[in-house]
Amino acid sequence: MKSLTHQMILASAGSGKTYALTNRFVQLLAGGAPPERIVALTFTRKAAGEFFDEILNKLARAASDVAEAKRIAAEIGEPHLGPADFLKLLRGMTAAMHRLALGTLDGFFGRVVRAFPLELGLGGEFEILQEHGARRERQRVLRELFSRPNGELDDAQREFVEAFKRATFGAEEKRLAARLDHFIDLHQNLYLDAPEGAAWGQAARIWPEGSLWLEGGGDAKGAAQVLRRWAEGACTNEKQRARWDDFVAAFEAWSPGAMLPDPLLYVLEKAVEAWDELIEGAAELIIERKKQAVPAEPCAALVALTRTVFAGELKRRLEMTQGIHTVLRGYETVYHQLVRRAGKLTFADVQRLLMPELGAPRLVSGVEARDDGDADYDLAEARLAVDWRLDAKFDHWLLDEFQDTSRGQWSVLRNLIDEVVQDPEARRSLFYVGDVKQAIYAWRGGDPRLFREIFNHYNESAPGTLAEGRLDQSWRSGPVIVSAVNRVFGDAEALVARVPGPTAQRWTSEWRDHESARPQLAGQVAWLYGENDEARAALVLQLLDEIKPLERGLSVAVLVQSNESATWLADYLRREGGMAAVAASDLHVGTDNPLTTVVLALLQAAAHPGDRLAREQVRMSPLAAALEAAGWGRAEALTEGLLKQVHAEGFARTVDTWLRRLEAVLAADDGFSRERARQLAAAAQLFDETGSRDVAEFVQFAGRHVVRDAETAAVVQVMTIHKSKGLGFDVVLLPDLEGNSLSTRRREGLAIQRAADRSVEWVMDLPAKLFHEHDPVLAAHVAEAEAEAAYEKLCLFYVAMTRAKRALYLITKPVSGKSKSDNFPRLLAETLGTAGVGGDIGVGKWRGAGAYADGAADWFEASAIVSDGVAETSVESGIEVLVTAEPVVRHAARTPSGTKAGVVSGAVLFGESTAVAASFGTEVHAALAAVEWGGFSPEVLAAWQAAGMGEAVVAEARGCLESAAVEEVFACYPGAEVWRERAFEVVFDGAWITGIFDRVVVMRDLAGRAVEATIYDFKTDRLDAGGVEKTVGRYAGQLEIYRQAVARLTGLGVGQIRCALVLTALRLVVPVKAMGAD
Amino acid sequence: MPSPRLHVLPWNQPLVSAVVTWLAGDWSGAAALDLADQLVVVPTRQAGRRLREALATHAAARNQAVFPPRVFMPEQLVASAAPTGTTVASRAEFLLAWAEVLRSADLATLRAVFPVDPPARSFAWASRLAREFVRLQATLAEGGLRMGDVVTRAGEAFPEADRWVQLGELEAACEAVLAARGLCDPQAAKIAFAAAPLPPPGIHRIVLAGSPDPLPLAVRVLGAYAEAGLPVVVLAAGDSADSFDTWGHPNPAFWATQPLAWPDFEQRVRLCADPSAQAELIVDCARGYGDTPGGCLGVGVADAEVLPSLENGLARAEVPAFNPEGRPLRSSALHTLLTALGELVGDEPSFAAVAALLRCPDVLTWLGGSPSQLLSSLDDLHTEHLPATLSAARTLAENAPVDPLRAAQRAALLSALTAVSRLRTTLRAGQFPSNVRRVLTEIFKNRRFNLAVPEDALAVEAAQGWGEVLAELEAAVKRFPGLASSEVWELALRAFGDSQRFDEKPAGAVELQGWLELLWDDVPHLIVAGFNDGCVPDAVVGDPFLPESLRGRLGLKTNAGRFARDAYLLHALAAARADGRGRLDLLVGKTSAAGDPLRPSRLLLQCADADLPERVRFLFSPVAAARPAPAWRRAWKLAPRTDAKIEKLSVTAFRDHLKCPFRFYLKHGLKMSAVDPHKAELDAMDFGNLCHGALEAMGQPDSPVRDCTDAGVLRGFLLGELERSARERYGDTPILPLVVQLESARQRLAKVAEIQAQQRAEGWVIERTEMKFEINFGGLPVRGKIDRIDRNELTGAVRVLDYKTSDQPVNPANAHTRSLKRSEDVAALPEYARFVTADGEESVWIDLQLPLYLEAVAEEFGHAVSCGYFNLPKASGETGIAVWGGYDGELQAAARRCAEGVVAAVQARMFWPPSEDVPAEWDDFAGLFFNGAEASVEWTPVEPQRDAPVMPDEEAVV
């Protein structure tokens, strides 16, 4: 294998990233790398699947087409390769399919952890928790945390309650469970990243140089008096005086945690604005629109009050943050105990297990000797040799969408990749590709900065180690689109004006103008106006009506910012336009329609009969009639009947039964409700896999269950921009570009300051604007967070605009010249201009108001209308029925004893005696089968004892053999042949019967022909007096079958065969007549 | 080893017929077909069944019957040879021995196995790992190996030698633990047997039939028999002997290269989007075969994920189906019941556990009475008292006050809870498993199971399965005493859940079988679903103990071996159905149910090089989903009864009516309210009630603090009262959230004490608390309860106060009225709800609580009464009295007009149309409405019947 360069590729949108990756893969194969030694990782399973399909298809094309082979050969720098070579590579790939390391990062990590459970401190095998499972576990943990099995609160619980009070300081919370659930949602991952309390709300960490505010203001009461006194005389008018009075009064009534009342806020804002002067002891404040000079004493007093408020608020926030930490720790402790230790992990847990900074051993590719029996085995020093356990050595790494890789993920891979990059023989390679302009997953931990850092890191120690490649030519978008994208995102000046400086700089430093690789591709970009949501939706519909993309065989997507908008808009298009539109977003199929909700209500009403909401809901629906028909009209019958059904059959069957009963009520053409019925049944099937029969849990599960509309080509796809990443469409419409300022940071949750290596430096519940604005540390944090947010927003809109191949329609509210908002339409206005304001813009024959247009209004005319626009339904043809072949005979299977009907009482069924009786019966049978002819003898006894038979068994069998009544059974006659415990198979009356005779004596004549036979069947039942007749009745059917079987096996007539039951307990032989005989 | 005789059967007919023909040999048909002295080894239980049926059918064609051969599965050939004086450990005993070893081992000396200490050396950990080790041993034993043998067998340069040495030590320790109890390791016993096997008596020939992948240890046994002179014949279907070794294993070198050259490949192999698409294809096809498709169609399910969709799909289409593999008893009703019972065994059982038990149908039946009343009273207890445990529930059910109307239900609940406690006592006392049996016989004492009823037959089967588990555990527990009951339950439940029950095969059913069963199926049309990589052949990739390379070194089953076996099977299935004798369809899934991409089986890529690119293109092309999503559509409108009577109103109902008359009707007419089974803490109303209790006591005429002006004393009183009523309502050990909520209530009341002291000092005396009243409005009684009436002893002023415990303080004016929005459609508002304020602002009533209170007190206290809220919000600084400023006679008159208007509307039954402005998160009925409330409901007014009961029939659902 020849040596390969390590490469970093910065690939702009549409520039053929997948193409580059597959080429790299093929190049590695062509260079002689065994396919299983190439690791190719990406983020979604779907992308991984497509990547794999694409490699195979590429090889297949090259293997069957000379020109294609030549092209690819040239591209990968192996021009001598021809179809035959590619065929060989293809064969190699398919043969190694099961061993390939080609998938997602999560999957790869899971594989590693699965191979090293004991090394990673797991107690053996583990299971990956999916969403429902995770939720269930959380509920279980909370229940455990809340329970007080021994009455008293234990220490941990006391601490927990205290911490909770701190966490909600000043607003003592009356809901714990709900609040806690929220805490966990928001902060659990953060806690796991930084479990140590040292980072949480610790002043020394946040303000290592000391804080401006925390010390407080000293004697606040005195200061208040001073101010009050001063204000009395110093105010020029009543209003001013009132301001100061109210201020002081509000201050005195205020305690940390309460909202800052307006009178307090008013003066505080003035105070911090004039802070330096206040400190100097001479300030001028504008109170009630009049300047007011504040001399030294009141200055000092105001400083003191301000400091008191600031200190109070900041301390409260620190306290709360610490409280949150302790609460999370309390939860996590129980969670860890109950869930992770029991081998239930989330993907995030799996990743954490492997992170060296959390103490995980490093992954290495070669086995190293281990110091055995070393009691101080240090996990962090340890190495896990992946090649042995995973049966593969990883020589080549291909990492896709690298901008979305998190520090944590990188830390896991890093050691393995270091080995590769530092391989002295340079036979191994690294290749990573992505686009820092499409980093829209930063909020999930993706860190686009890694891209450059890694590059610099490897090249620092050995310059030239990693080569940088750029792909800025778009194979996706036509020239008008590329031009618009360049104008919007390449305008450094406009960006500087609209986003924080560092953001603009960061963006611009990696920016290169794009180029269209398809200059001939005709299309249009237009920015159109729609006043509100409804108007914009209507405009989308009009444009689609005009362009008729589906009819022309053009793909089309409408991209929005949230799942809710996607669902709403898709439905709007279907409803108002009769359009085939699907929302590639989550649909709550259990609760978004009358049909499935009423089935859930039925379950709820059955399990919780006091729920009159559910019950009445059922009653006012067509389900009422179905219930009546089932005889379940009364609550008692419903509860009993439905719970039985659920417990016996599970939810899928139960739900299905009721959905089917409702099917008759649906309109014949109501495909929607039928689809929902199917989806609910599928959800129930999923739930059944948990084994739970808890109705409330199922109802909750079904309420949360979401599905996506099926992806089909010939429909209008409505989806979030996030989801559109990686996709391209001929026509893209963007009707949801409004929103806050580009630099609006995420407000939910705690402020997290990260160090350069992204480790958590400090965490704080950020105080309100007044406070953080005037604290340098907090202000710097906020500025940074805003810059991050702005970068991510730019990425988002970049992704949105670059999805378009031919035509792109931006639809927003008109941007007025006066607008101060720094939102995206504002950036559009500045970069694309608003020359067309109010002007008519044409799309085909449609005309309307907008700001910008480029390209041909009738661009789509070139694509002829080829279909009526309705998506082709039912692509699959069914499997034909085979008419030619003879069916095989399948008999109903029976065993003679299976024909025994009867009634068993619960007491007997679950009682002690059943188990004993069963084994006793079997042993007595065995004992009697051991006897060929004759009665009891010492030899027989010896045989029984040798077989280890119990005393009771021996006594029973012996008693039987020695009894005069039973003597005939074992008596030997000349010509007699005996079958003992003999199996038989026979078919009659269309049934296949399998059985075992206890004992059959066949009399044969001299020619060996059977002349007569007797069937003995041993029964060890304990009988009451007078039970004989009943017993005979019970076994009559069974004996009849024996009789028929013997007739077949011997050639005798049924009349020549006698049957008898041998009742071992009673020592009785009871003849049983043939059925139908007298 | 003397080789057995390999006999190649023709494969252009079903294997089972070929085997039957061969076995019957020259049988004349004159007498029974007697094969009793032969032993036939077949790969699976189902194969044995097929063989016996085919033999019976064969004989029946000549009107004869069969003495069948003994039919074994390979594992049955390997009996156990226990060292003298020992018996073979049961699975439970084996697991317990391992668990004991793992819990007591000195891990410091086993660092190659346990580099780090496990999370906790609990029984749960030990038994989990024990299961893994038992499985590992079983895998090794297939090849006749023990853990301790691995190092010597793994050969040179074995990187994990130390680890396996230590595993061997653990294994030896486990054997020692067993031996000390007179037991032996079951795997060791098998290996010992295979070393010197004893042939079963009365057998004169052994036939290994149609088993391409027999257990290696079984082959070793057969080899020994052959050596001892017992004839052993191997039957393999194929077209040449070279493609097998003497034991009928497909020859890997041969099969790995055998092309799958079907001319109609692209018709036989179908890509399907997902499991349900596969199921749908099969269901459609099965329906085409009429009522009894089983003789024509067979289904192989290679990917188990397809099975649930398929079974449900067939059931929905009413196509009979049969899964010979059976299903685990985990899905039985008995398992659910036992799981719930198991929860009673350990520490004080949680209320949730009790509720789960009471919802088991068998328990409801046992308890007798009305199941719906019992469960609703159980929910009531939960909603009102939030008991944490069984004993808390019992105490509360016994002592907490209850509405007299529900007293009987509560008593029934108490006796049910007591019965559960008794079960618990029984379970915790006495010897396992007789205590368990006692409990079950108690629960089922009145039940009769009729074997002719399929449901009952299933229940009986499950019960028998449980009986077996108990018997095994009984013996095990005797040998391993000292286990906690919960540990025994854990073992028992798992064993029970894992055991299989087998359905009766319905007549004409389509059989749904695993991939390895298909060779023995003779149906003409076979469809195999889930023909994906990883399923066919199944592959092991990465393993904590036995990675592929080690398997290879040890001579265990490898991926290559599996590939050869499955390639052979695929060819054989096709060959038997070639040339118009039948048909084989393979379904390849494109994604899993969760949407993960799947790959087609590698077997499908077995083809000539020239065909490979085309095949790849075919198999790796995208699949379009079957149908586009239909537009949202309303299945039906809800048609509520419109005749529910409303004969009295509560003061609070006015607010509801003003908000939305239809929702008012649902709440006050149909009395619709939900039960929250997941309630885990006090809701706003509970919280308010809790505070109210203490506040009421403070103002009672006989209250010692009615005139108190010392905040400290007042606080003491209020907190004492709070404590008392909280105990009464929530018991002595409330769950943790309640502790927090009580704390919150305490803080709020403490602040109230301060304010109250001030108020009293200012002359305000509490005249009344919780004053009930009823006034008549236009013929309807209106009822309410006033929290508190104060009179100022200095000024004589009177005021009416209502306590508010919402998080934010409430301003009375804002709570009762709002100003008309500029954009609002005035016509949509009822006339009576509108009024103009003194300063000329157009306003709307949203609540009438305080005005109605004033109305009620007018007679006694006159009209000069003021009103307001006593706010107890979460920020204690905001606690205080908010009087409705500017409330005057005019406002009162407007309020009265509004009240009369509401009453008139109620009497005129004007409940329609609903408001569309209720935000979903504040709408109790949001779940009924889709795309608008009015559009969701069919409203056909009916006059209520004169003599209809006031309350709708409690028990009727429809």
Ligand code: SF4
């Ligand atoms: S005011 Fe003083 S004396 Fe009167 S009740 Fe209160 S504490 Fe007792």
